[in-house]
Amino acid sequence: MIWLAWRQRRGAILATAAVLAAAAAVLFLTGRSMATTFHADGLAACIANLDGAKFVPVSGGCQDEAQAFAARFFPMRLLGLTAFTFVPLVIGVFWGAPAIARELADDTVSLVWTQGVSRRRWAWTQLGCVALVTTSSVGIVAALATWWYGPLNAATGDRFQWLIYDQQGLVPVGYAVFAALLAAFIGAVTAKTVKAMALTILGFVLVRFGIAVYLRPRFMEHLERTYPVVTERAPNRLLGDWLYGGGGPGVGAVFRANGERAMGGQRICPPADTACFADVGRGAYNLELFHPADRFWTFQAIETTIFLAMAIAVAAATVWWIRHRRV
Amino acid sequence: MIGFRLDGRSNVVPYLQLVDQVRQALRTGLLEPGDQLPTVREVAESVAINPNTVLKAYRQLEHEGLVEGRPGQGTFVVRSLAGPSLASHAALRRSLHAWLQKARDAGLEPEDIEALFGTTLHAFEQEGVA
Amino acid sequence: MSVALETTGLAKRYGRTWALRDCTLSVPRGRVAAVVGPNGAGKTTLMRLAVGLRRPTRGSVSVFGQAPRDDAESLARVGFVAQETPLYRDLTVADHLEVGRRLNGDRWDSTSASERLAKLSIPLERRTGELSGGQRAQVSLTMALAKRPDLLVLDEPVASLDPLARRTFLAELMGEVAASELTVLLSSHVIADLEHRCDYLVILSDSRVQVLGDVDDLLASHAVFIGPADGPVPDGVSVVTSQRTDRQRSLTVRMDGPMRSPRWASHPISLEDLVLAYLGAPGAGTLPGPEGST
Numbered sequence: 001m002i003w004l005a006w007r008q009r010r011g012a013i014l015a016t017a018a019v020l021a022a023a024a025a026v027l028f029l030t031g032r033s034m035a036t037t038f039h040a041d042g043l044a045a046c047i048a049n050l051d052g053a054k055f056v057p058v059s060g061g062c063q064d065e066a067q068a069f070a071a072r073f074f075p076m077r078l079l080g081l082t083a084f085t086f087v088p089l090v091i092g093v094f095w096g097a098p099a100i101a102r103e104l105a106d107d108t109v110s111l112v113w114t115q116g117v118s119r120r121r122w123a124w125t126q127l128g129c130v131a132l133v134t135t136s137s138v139g140i141v142a143a144l145a146t147w148w149y150g151p152l153n154a155a156t157g158d159r160f161q162w163l164i165y166d167q168q169g170l171v172p173v174g175y176a177v178f179a180a181l182l183a184a185f186i187g188a189v190t191a192k193t194v195k196a197m198a199l200t201i202l203g204f205v206l207v208r209f210g211i212a213v214y215l216r217p218r219f220m221e222h223l224e225r226t227y228p229v230v231t232e233r234a235p236n237r238l239l240g241d242w243l244y245g246g247g248g249p250g251v252g253a254v255f256r257a258n259g260e261r262a263m264g265g266q267r268i269c270p271p272a273d274t275a276c277f278a279d280v281g282r283g284a285y286n287l288e289l290f291h292p293a294d295r296f297w298t299f300q301a302i303e304t305t306i307f308l309a310m311a312i313a314v315a316a317a318t319v320w321w322i323r324h325r326r327v
Numbered sequence: 328m329i330g331f332r333l334d335g336r337s338n339v340v341p342y343l344q345l346v347d348q349v350r351q352a353l354r355t356g357l358l359e360p361g362d363q364l365p366t367v368r369e370v371a372e373s374v375a376i377n378p379n380t381v382l383k384a385y386r387q388l389e390h391e392g393l394v395e396g397r398p399g400q401g402t403f404v405v406r407s408l409a410g411p412s413l414a415s416h417a418a419l420r421r422s423l424h425a426w427l428q429k430a431r432d433a434g435l436e437p438e439d440i441e442a443l444f445g446t447t448l449h450a451f452e453q454e455g456v457a
Numbered sequence: 458m459s460v461a462l463e464t465t466g467l468a469k470r471y472g473r474t475w476a477l478r479d480c481t482l483s484v485p486r487g488r489v490a491a492v493v494g495p496n497g498a499g500k501t502t503l504m505r506l507a508v509g510l511r512r513p514t515r516g517s518v519s520v521f522g523q524a525p526r527d528d529a530e531s532l533a534r535v536g537f538v539a540q541e542t543p544l545y546r547d548l549t550v551a552d553h554l555e556v557g558r559r560l561n562g563d564r565w566d567s568t569s570a571s572e573r574l575a576k577l578s579i580p581l582e583r584r585t586g587e588l589s590g591g592q593r594a595q596v597s598l599t600m601a602l603a604k605r606p607d608l609l610v611l612d613e614p615v616a617s618l619d620p621l622a623r624r625t626f627l628a629e630l631m632g633e634v635a636a637s638e639l640t641v642l643l644s645s646h647v648i649a650d651l652e653h654r655c656d657y658l659v660i661l662s663d664s665r666v667q668v669l670g671d672v673d674d675l676l677a678s679h680a681v682f683i684g685p686a687d688g689p690v691p692d693g694v695s696v697v698t699s700q701r702t703d704r705q706r707s708l709t710v711r712m713d714g715p716m717r718s719p720r721w722a723s724h725p726i727s728l729e730d731l732v733l734a735y736l737g738a739p740g741a742g743t744l745p746g747p748e749g750s751t
Contacts, residue, residue: 004556007548107543111597114508114537116561116604118527323527327512333653338725341653372632375624376653377489381635 001117005129012095016137024144031148034073038151043069047154047238055233058268066238069155077152084145084167088138089204092179095134097196099126099180100318101187104326119326123319130180131311138176142168153240160242160296162212169300174307179204181311185318188326211306217244219302222289229254229267229277229284240293257283328365329358331374341376345384353393353408356416364394364402458521461486461608461640462507466516469502476502478664480516484642484657486607489634491651492644493732494661500644501540503661504612507642508537520608533564536601540612542593546586550579550596554603561604570603577625591622598626602633609633611643615650623647627654648729658728660735668735668743672728675743679731682708684721691718697741698734709734711743 006013038044046062056062070077100123103109113119146168153159153168165171182203187196222244227235235241243252254262262280266288269276277284291299329352331345339347352358367385371378385402388394395405430440460483467480477499484490492500505511506518509525509532517524520535544553554574558565574581579592588596594614601609611630615623627650633639645651658675660668668675682691686706690696694710701707709726726734735741 001560003559007552007556008545011547106546107539107541108545110505110510110537110539111543111545111600112556112560113510114532114535115557115600116529116532116564118529118532120527327510335652366635368632368635371635372628375628375631377656378631378635379487379656380653 001121001125002129004112005125009095009129009133013133016091016133020137020140023141027144027148030076031144031150034076034148034151037072038069038154041065041069043151043155050236050238052239053236054239055227056236056238058232058234058270061234061236062238066155066157070152073152077156080145080148080152080167081163084141084172085163087141087167088172088176089179089201091138091141092134092176092204093183093197093200095130095137096180096183097187097200098193099130099184099187100322101184101191101193101196104188104191105193119323120319123322124315127181127184127315127318130184131177131315134176134180135173138173142170142172145172154238157236157238157240157293159240160291160293160299165242165296165299166208166212169297170304171300171307174304174311175204175208178207178307178311178314181314181318185314185321188318188321207310211303215306216299216303217291219299220291220295223292225288225290226285229280229286230269230271230282232270234268235288240296242291242293242295244289244291252286252288254280255285255287256281257285328363331365331370333374333376342380342383342387345370345381346387349384349388349393350408353404353406356407358404360404360407362404364404366401459486460484460522461488462490462518462520462642463522464503464506464516464518467503467506467513467518468515469499469506469511470514475664477506477661480661480666482659482666482669484640484659486521486640487638488657489631489641489643489655490657490659491655492642492659492661493646493648493651493736494644494667495736498661499664500661501612504537504610504642504644507608508535508610510537533561533604534607536604536606536609538594538597538601538609538611538614540616542590542597542614544585544593544596547584549582549584550574550588551581553585553596553600554581557600557603564605566603566605570599573599573602573629590617591619591626594618594622594626595629598629605637606639608640608642611641613644613646615645615647623650630654648732652728655728658732660732662736662739666744667739667741668732670743670745675731676726676728679709679711679726679734681724681726681730682710682718682721683724684708684718688720691716691721695741698738 043062043065046065050056050061053061103112112122149159149164149168153164158164159168166175179200183196183200186199186203187193190196190199225235227233252266253264254267256262262284266286267277267280267284268286329349331348333341333344337344349358349364358364364385365373367378367381370376370381385394385396389396389402393404393406393408394402396402427440430443435443462482462484464480464482467477468475469477476497480499480503492503494500502511506513507520507525509527520531523531525531525535545556548556554567554570557570558567571581574596577592577595579588579595585593585596594617598611598614601611615626618626630641630643631654634641643651643655656672658668658670658672659666679697682694684691684706686701686704690708691710693713693716694708695713697709697711699706699708708721709730735743
């Protein structure tokens with residue numbers, strides 16, 4: 001049965017490998033160019049000098065060099081954002097939607113289910129195969145993306161941000177496997193590949209949105225950070241913390257010395273610039289809720305596990321459907 | 328090896344058609360004692376009929392003592408239907424051949440010969456009844 | 458187990474429509490059983506129920522005494538070819554044989570499968586999507602036969618074949634039945650194909666079993682009676698259909714015993730005419746009585 005599952009996909013696997021090879025070449029060339037510049041422009045050295053400091057001078061924490069780097073490669077970032085975002089869904093649906101739908105539509109199941117393999121074994125093998133090719137293809141892309149984003153992450157501190165976080169590390173594989181098995185399930189129920197693709201895209205977007213916006217911030221308890229408005233040092237944004245909130249909409253908030261909330265956002269004022277802190281007072285402070293950068297991989301692991309668990313549940317539902325309802 | 332054919336439009340049931348064809352072959356000497364009949368499978372496949380029909384036919388022939396089924400080997404002819412008349416068949420065939428030659432020389436076509444034979448045979452039979 | 462296929466009150470409903478109702482039949486082992494009937498009469502449903510591709514709404518079906526189960530042992534005994542002879546279009550013929558070999562283990566007869574295809578000149582390296590309808594049907598049949606089933610179920614196997622391909626297919630099938638103790642259940646629209654090949658008959662009409670029995674018994678107990686246009690019908694017959702001109706009537710009847718009637722000439726009936734008669738007379742039916750006689 002495993003042989004059959006692979007043989008059915010042989011053409012698609014070869015085509016995917018070719019596309020991946022081409023994509024890898026592009027990623028390698030562009031990534032290497034960014035990495036070279038990252039080092040040549042001295043940004044790498046500058047950041048290394050910061051040595052992971054949580055607070056850096058307001059101007060002198062490599063901000064200018066970083067901004068210049070980010071601006072220079074802005075088109076690249078845009079490209080990456082658009083391309084990498086869709087990879088898990090597209091690849092997942094590509095492998096998953098036709099897996100069962102096509103066999104039901106072509107009625108090849110009348111052949112294979114009367115040839116000595118039980119529906120249960122057939123279904124688990126097909127789904128396992130889908131999961132495996134999805135993991136492999138998206139895994140390669142995710143690994144490349146993680147490497148590719150290295151310099152950009154360092155220069156922007158955006159690694160933990162929505163969409164950027166979603167494109168690197170482990171989560172793309174989790175998303176893709178979930179998308180693939182969801183597509184397989186819908187395909188098993190509707191027996192129509194295109195319908196399965198459409199409904200999967202819809203369902204996937206809803207689930208992804210829900211988890212990213214409502215669940216992800218709550219994976220762990222936030223940390224709180226306060227620091228004065230009047231200061232010569234500010235949090236090192238290049239570390240890549242995920243700023244979440246500050247007791248109100250928007251990232252962070254400014255409080256007066258008496259604890260009254262003055263406004264949302266952040267205010268940094270050089271000590272000499274009295275006009276800057278006139279409205280909030282010298283004792284004002286900034287409050288931020290955040291997840292520190294070093295939680296990135298933990299969050300990635302948690303989210304990937306959630307999606308894999310959902311994927312397995314959907315797979316089990318698919319097998320149940322095929323065995324009991326597809327009669 | 329004898330080949331069978333089935334006349335779908337005949338009133339005779341298939342298995343009896345097969346039996347008749349074997350008997351005919353025995354009569355004309357096409358099959359002789361010791362000859363092997365085609366296997367049930369071969370007949371079923373070549374004529375495209377149910378093998379049970381062939382089995383039925385072979386059983387009937389066995390019942391009549393004409394053939395014998397040997398397990399693991401096949402079905403073999405054990406008795407001839409030719410009989411003493413076989414010798415006179417040869418003589419009849421020769422005189423028939425001579426007559427046909429005469430008919431041809433007289434300018435008769437094969438259809439004319441068949442028609443002449445048919446009507447004469449019919450009249451002959453009628454005489455026999457009367 | 459002397460009964461190959463047995464159903465009791467078998468019924469199947471799709472949504473609100475009953476595809477099969479009240480189906481009780483029993484096909485003895487070693488028979489070539491034909492299932493005939495108009496489109497939508499339930500032939501495909503019956504066959505799919507028999508091989509476990511559908512589950513009954515009511516009643517039961519058993520193959521060699523067991524309900525079709527979703528496990529290898531149960532699946533091994535039955536071979537099935539669906540009406541559209543579905544195959545994996547992108548896979549070659551050789552790939553299909555490999556699939557059969559891997560899925561069926563010891564029961565798969567690789568040698569006879571390749572020999573069969575070679576005899577039919579079917580190229581092993583060609584994708585099945587590129588084969589003709591007749592070749593696909595032969596590949597499908599080969600797949601079903603090579604697993605050495607005890608029951609072979611064929612749904613309209615020759616529907617899309619040209620006359621020569623049909624003849625070849627049916628001849629091969631008869632050969633296979635002769636070679637092993639195979640029971641065959643096949644459906645067909647072309648009754649003439651079934652003549653002299655089937656020895657058991659099931660006529661389905663309007664989702665129910667209309668006629669059931671041994672072909673020899675059915676042909677022996679039915680006849681065509683030709684007689685005067687007016688006047689009484691002979692005693693001791695059940696009339697299935699009746700056709701009349703102004704001068705004479707032609708009745709297709711079932712005889713309840715040996716009989717003779719001076720005013721009626723009786724002729725034996727062909728299987729095709731028997732089936733057509735019953736299909737044209739939905740109210741009539743011939744089912745085995747309690748003793749199993751028609």
